[in-house]
Amino acid sequence: MLPKDYAAQDCSIARGLELVGERWTLLLLRDAFYGVCRYSDFRERLDIPKAVLAARLAALVDSGVMEKRPAPDGAGTRHEYVLTDLGKQLWPAVVALGRFGERAAPNAEGPRKHFRHLDCGGRLDAFCRCERCGATVENPADAEVVPGPGDRNAREDRISRALRAPHRLLTPIA
Amino acid sequence: MLPKDYAAQDCSIARGLELVGERWTLLLLRDAFYGVCRYSDFRERLDIPKAVLAARLAALVDSGVMEKRPAPDGAGTRHEYVLTDLGKQLWPAVVALGRFGERAAPNAEGPRKHFRHLDCGGRLDAFCRCERCGATVENPADAEVVPGPGDRNAREDRISRALRAPHRLLTPIA
DNA sequence: CGTGAGAGGTTCGGTGAACGAACCTCAGTC
DNA sequence: GACTGAGGTTCGTTCACCGAACCTCTCACG
Structure with missing residues (x-):
């Protein structure tokens, strides 16, 4: 949910929310389960500011919930974002x-x-x-x-x- | 999670997040499952600003997730906040x-x-x-x-x- | 080779929510 | 009649979100 961490909350739920609790993050993950995997597709479907989307995706990759990799169809500068095993736990x-x-x-x-x-x-x-x-x-x-x-x-x-x-x-x- | 609504997201998950997705809300509900039911106890345990706690509790009561009622022990100006049946669905x-x-x-x-x-x-x-x-x-x-x-x-x-x-x-x- | 378009971003100024401290009110109690 | 604790509200500051504009890199096309 949110910008800052839940300091001093020694609790698994709080840890989980630090990773996926910010605005947009769970909707983004919902779409990832649906099969959305490209930056521009997330944007199109969510009407989310580009800066926020980039930040969320980076955070998810950083925490191991999603993985970023070059698109399999070889096309130029494309990537895909997919759920890791950890992400699928959600x-x-x-x-x-x-x-x-x-x-x-x-x-x-x-x-x-x-x-x-x-x-x-x-x-x-x-x-x-x-x-x-x-x-x-x-x-x-x-x-x-x-x-x-x-x-x-x-x-x-x-x-x-x-x-x-x-x-x-x-x-x-x- | 968050301040604003997820307009244009015609989706149950988005609706759910509008009710419980803001910062603090899910931690508050976690504590409600644990058996916390008083304003001051939520505050003590979460280190949440009073204004934010009041706003969240009001929103939860308003959306039917929690119920506010006078404390059963009769004591003066006390209330208790408890999960409704809807809240227990969480x-x-x-x-x-x-x-x-x-x-x-x-x-x-x-x-x-x-x-x-x-x-x-x-x-x-x-x-x-x-x-x-x-x-x-x-x-x-x-x-x-x-x-x-x-x-x-x-x-x-x-x-x-x-x-x-x-x-x-x-x-x-x- | 030059031009254009699409993917995937970053930067920037304005707005609105969260934060924390201070203040307020009401019921009971000493 | 003064105090204490519950349950708030108000207010100024800070910080994240928003959206528009701009940037870069790759490929496609002429």
Whole structure:
């Protein structure tokens, strides 16, 4: 969350928040789970100031949550930012926050987006359990994002449009 | 996290972060799960500016995450702030963030604090599953916080001292 | 070879939130 | 009637966020 550290808070939650608690950071990570991996795509989807995006990405790379590397398609000056194993540990936190947000500020038309178990098509609850088969989905790659009934999604950027169809997590978009 | 809203982010996670994403808010909720419920106790434990604490508590009450009510012990001008049912939905998010923080910035001596299943004494993983009996602990009242080997905890306030012994969640401290 | 465009930034001035100290108010108590 | 502790509010300073403008490097094209 925030600019300064939580000094004097000898607590794992505080440590975690120092890494991912600043404004924008968790939305950025959400998109990383969705498969966004390029600087310009993050920008397009989040409407985040460039300076802030650069700072957040650098901080995430620095703390080992994301990895920055040259784009695989060889193209010139491109990079990609992908979640490290450490970053993927945030999976249950992202899911839980999403379910909370949905309950706290529900859409009249239903959920906007949700996560579905690839194996059986069941929805994931706040504990990442598949509501159909009961399994806890520990690996985000075993799930997909699907638009829900309330996904009016006014955004028209490349990424938001791509996400109007189901998409497997951690798979780069386009 | 942050001051402003995430306009134009039509997403449950963004909605969730608007409610609990500002600086201090999640630490405050962590303490609420621990059983802290008085204004002055939050202050003592968090070293948070009074104005900010008042603003955060008001916002949480306003959004239905916490409830403010006169203290049950009848004492004069006292209040207590407790989690509502909506607030308790944050349980998996708090646990997941804690486990993440622990992995991202580990203590040499081991975890500082962790959660234990009351029924069987097993530790909870990032998905709130008991590592001993395998059950998903959906209700925070079925768990307790226990200090771990790395709990050097320099703080000497009332609350931090009380939490050096195992304590059932959602049970008011002292 | 020169020009242009897109990716991935950095720099800069203005605004608004967080910080911390001081002050305020009300209930009970001595 | 004075004091104390709970639960705040007010105020000036500092610092991060914002957004616009600018910079650099690589590739594509003529």
